Amino acid sequence: MPDDSFHVFDTTLRDGAQREGVTLTVADKLAIAGLLDEFGVGFIEGGWPGANPKDTEFFQRASQELDLEHAQLTAFGATRRPGARAADDPQVAALRESGAPVVTLVAKSDIRHVERALRTTGEENLAMIADTVAHLKECGRRVFLDCEHFFDGYRYDPGYALDVVRAAGAAGADAVVLCDTNGGMLPPGVGRTVAEVLEATGVRLGVHAQDDTGCAVANTLAAVDAGATHVQCTANGYGERVGNANLFSVVAALELKYGRRVLPRGRLAEASRVSAAIAELVNIAPATHQPYVGVSAFAHKAGLHASAIKVDPDLYQHTDPALVGNGMRMLVSDMAGRASVELKAEELGVDLGGDRALVGRVVDRVKEMEQAGYSFEAADASLELLLREERGDRPRYFTAESWRAITERRADGASVSEATVKLHVKGERVITTAEGNGPVNALDRALRSAVEGVYTALGGIQLADYKVRILDGGGGTGAVTRILITFGDGRGEWTTVGVGENVIDASWTALEQAITYGLMRQGYPAP
């Protein structure tokens, strides 16, 4: 485990939760903390105990339920109120009582904010900082001081901003963190400021960058270049407005580009998994184009690249994707040439036997279907069925004669969905009806129950995700929709795609393929 000389400090649960659209339950926060610990961060800022009941409950439950291997739980709070004693301040008491061994105090360091927002004097603000830091240190806590609006404040009144750093340092703060709260900085300014503050004060410095210029990662690294040894980040860059410095990008740069070990050995390879799992918990679709950990981060689409990648993959990637738990992917799209289709078939284990005409037919069909709105980039199972269809061995376990899905809200206020499907399965005509909590759920159940009579192994196949994408925003409910359906069988997952003007019809297409693919995975031969 890395020693104390460098701090990877995560604030997903506190500052990250400020992101628009994010609402975390206490259970979410506990689960995310567990994942961050698995990734190996040094500090997990859990929230502001006392500021709201959810955060207070989090710290209560965390001390009982969380068994952190590497990370230290950190409570966030403010310095004491003007004109009082830290030891008597109820907000400071909540920090003490949270049970967290580490406390991050936020303080104003821009004199304008002290006077206009905090409505006190510069002198009293320094006293509040010194008193609160010293009090918590006496109580045995490690204390970090977050200097809000530091960079703007330093530009406006460098003397006062330096006084804040010195006051915290003199009171025993373990690190003073320079925050670009409004996020307007660029790397050269961050580097210059950190170097100057370090020289003027000698206090251990950290950095907290917001991404409003799109430079949060670079700003964080510029601070490290200038001598900062504590970086505050959030998973996937979640945070207020544009967001915060992305934990995974910062850590990957430090480990892979700087050659500096800041995580316990082997943990960087957990990055992609932890990133995706946190996105699930936060309930935001994973950022596919995120550096290092996004599913597109090592995906190649250009026909030009595809043919060269066959020669030498390392010439076309800036780092080995396995180091961050990711992998190279070839995308089959209408820009793809024959080389992409060949590589993709190889990846899927479908032998095209060097048949040029077959490859050409697949390229043509893919281009034509993508023109109509299909996207195979995320739907390997559909692509495999297409490859097999062109090769002549796509199994047809059942054929649909017709189906119907009804949703109604009754006069008593209850809503129900019901579906009927008429299938031919191994020569038999089967009619089934099922209810569901939506029309696609009802169709899924009716389809399964019709197929299960013959293919009993279907029982283990479960729907894992269902995505709807409207392809033409301008057309409203009349637009073309693309459905992606993901099923799993405990051993793996697969995704199929359906497209159409009618959302239920497109869902059926994807559903039918997903069940077919699942039966194929179970080893049922084509009937």
Place this chain on the structure above:
Amino acid sequence: MPDDSFHVFDTTLRDGAQREGVTLTVADKLAIAGLLDEFGVGFIEGGWPGANPKDTEFFQRASQELDLEHAQLTAFGATRRPGARAADDPQVAALRESGAPVVTLVAKSDIRHVERALRTTGEENLAMIADTVAHLKECGRRVFLDCEHFFDGYRYDPGYALDVVRAAGAAGADAVVLCDTNGGMLPPGVGRTVAEVLEATGVRLGVHAQDDTGCAVANTLAAVDAGATHVQCTANGYGERVGNANLFSVVAALELKYGRRVLPRGRLAEASRVSAAIAELVNIAPATHQPYVGVSAFAHKAGLHASAIKVDPDLYQHTDPALVGNGMRMLVSDMAGRASVELKAEELGVDLGGDRALVGRVVDRVKEMEQAGYSFEAADASLELLLREERGDRPRYFTAESWRAITERRADGASVSEATVKLHVKGERVITTAEGNGPVNALDRALRSAVEGVYTALGGIQLADYKVRILDGGGGTGAVTRILITFGDGRGEWTTVGVGENVIDASWTALEQAITYGLMRQGYPAP
């Protein structure tokens, strides 16, 4: 208009189109080119004429249909083949015949790529560059040379990389662009390399940064700091893998942070509109958290901030959002306190009359509903109806007794949706049935036709967008869905939200509110 001393070069239509999930038609490309010209970029790289029929058609139609005010259309292509003459090369001929006044040639500058991917000698590669650049210059074109994999090549064999720059410069290239093709660079390395190459060659340099480390914007700015005067970017950062340097972030930094005018006067304020319009055309949900231009870029959620923002907004934003055509927004969410609700009501024009109990009830209901999956951050119309409901003046133009939506695929393969609604409108019971190309479309039509008999002004209200978000990915079709529906009436748009396990039921909730809000906008008094 800025002079030639600095080039804002956009490659959305060429390199941006490499983004996973993007498929552009010729019409899309023409529309995007028009928007980029409105934004005021100097160069629009349209594609690779001759490489595929779509790009060839684009250049044909562009010369007839596009009337560019500022930008010069640019064709992308490769240097001639080894062992031939540029004047005889059919690919070079396609560049000449594209009608584009500017050509960007891509060339290998990493000796390993020359030998392993291009399979020729370093010497022949230099000859290919010199010959092709000189030939196109003789034909009266401006020529830029993109040095693929420059930074990796320069690290491996700086002498050869410099020879490439010198060969292009000597042959008359108007700028030589150093490309971080694999995207692994960080700003200090980019700055150092650009400075060294500039000093060694004296050739005018540009930069093309990929975002694989999350530093493409900072890398581009580092190159400018070191003397580059040509930046290649893409709208919204679209591009292969993680993406390219984001045009809007780079230009905003240069104009607002550097104080350097790189667009015609007044065009920066088009950034947010152009960004969103291009996202629509590219058919990717706009990146809400994008710097400067995202809808969240100036959105404030924290209760702490909200109360301070009431005092002095400029202390809480790094730049004036109006400069990039954006605006500050207050978010109402379960983290919001009373101050946020008060500011939001003021923004919506709903007078709460300083009624503390009323504000408290709204805060409680918002928190409770967001817990259940609602999100009011994007649904101002639903929030306004909620505010009015608590204030006691939410209009009820109609009440639904029951409804039903049926989708079926008939045995002949055709799919149809049909909906029936039973409403009470001004004391009358109305039953209507309508068909649609999906269940929600059918419900929308049936609901309108029932309401229109009484409220005739409804005719002008149109559905503009329909979004489905699955809130619990793990639950598949059984998960809770959130529906956002946007309607417009020619004068503006409004969005409502519905949540439920049943996607059709949740859609109905949003639909009912959207129609109610539309009638309210038309000025119908509550019945």
